[in-house]
Amino acid sequence: MKKYLKNFYKYRFLLYEIVRKNIKLQYRDSVLGIFWTFLQPLLTTIVLVVVFGHIFGRNNAEIVNYPIYLLCGRLIYEFFTQSTKRAMRSIRLSASVIKKVYVPKYIYPLANVVANYITFVISLSVLACFIIYFFFFSGNPPHLTGWFFLFPVPILILLLLALGIGMILATLEVFFKDIEYLYEVFCLLLFYMTPIFYQIKQLKITSPIVNRILMANPLYSITEMFRCCVLYGRALNPHHLLYALGFALVVNVIGVWVFYKNQDKFILHI
């Protein structure tokens, strides 16, 4: 254990450099640069508000503040899928380095998730703007209470979850490239399974099995907790907290285990 920590300490600069590189290169050559982390969620949320709030004309009146509700879900979903997809491809994309130089391989999925997390945290400023705007200029303002300050809890669990899933996907991807396409489909499914633009109770699901499946989605617990903090101003549901945290921890144990079991074989497959 001590050996691993020592090794991680030695390569902390590499982690820093790769995180830096990912963030810098993501927006290089675009005119607006890093401003896109802010602009992209803003614009896509407007699209979703127009589509699901107006065109389809759903009855969203019972949701406290629909634009904020949507943005919370969208930000969390987007971070989760982007970071896990990047982590999944990271080992294969770094093949030229891994084949020639010794580096601890977990640095790559880790750095990709962390880099995405940093842009995610920056993009939370859009949410801050939304909250401030709707707090003052809306008949349906978000309920801001002391619970607001618990918002780091769900997003830290989210980071943990993305790391674990990222490690598992990175390992799988080395041996079976097909997982990239399968995961793409899974992400689409996840988009509809996670209450991003709807509320589960609105669906009036009668089948307990479907209901259970929707509840089993850890992103559901995380988005609900996040909304409790920044939108409803309510206490976190302890069931959600325990479930999401437990799920994330189990996924991490599995992720680290499969990664360590297989990392010496990576070089033979990439």
Add this chain to the structure above:
Amino acid sequence: MGTPAIVVDNVSILFNLNKEKVDNLKEYFIKLVTHKLHFTEFWALKNISFTVEKGERVGVLGFNGAGKSTLLKTIAGVLKPTEGSVRVSGVIAPMLELGAGFDMNYSGKENIFLYGATMGYSRKFIEEKYDEIVAFSELQDFIEVPVKNYSSGMRARLGFAIATAVEPEILILDEVLSVGDAKFRKKSEAKIRSMFEKGITVLFVSHSTEQVLNICNKAILLDHGRLIAQGSAQDICAQYNEMVNSKK
């Protein structure tokens, strides 16, 4: 002499050579079900043992496919030996392929820090060496240009400059001195020679006995994954030349 720099203890490496590369699920299952997953066992290295003392400069000779690069990769820690063990004491700078750690979209300057970090050095440390690296690589005018626009010679120069500037204790050179123009080759040989005085340990792979004699004082000879001879550079080079001639 103290502790030796590199101890290779009875190292063997086994590769499973699939007849075809299987990397998607469908193929894998079809082959698994129809029992067509054939692996051919191939020992790339077999029972290799040798010791390199600090300050020794060892040439690694052998024909294509003799296992030279596999051996160096094992010492660099990229490959794990199937059997046996490798112990290395000291900071190792692998130059298996110059510029392997570069990101093509990154500028030369940014790549210096990235490559430095790949070898485990801090940004601060590389900053101190930065001017030296740029000066040695002679890339002052191109340092802000993305590396994808570099020629292979420029990339090699930058890679060489970084790997030698950090003053490693063990240098692994895999045919890297054959890149670049004659002028840079001379310069890099001189640079390596100046590092000898600081007691650097060198592992050097080359097909040119001339270069090996120039740089090394000891040598080992590999053939089909086995260590067939070790000794002074002169003796081993003579034996290698004999092998070359007898194969003709």
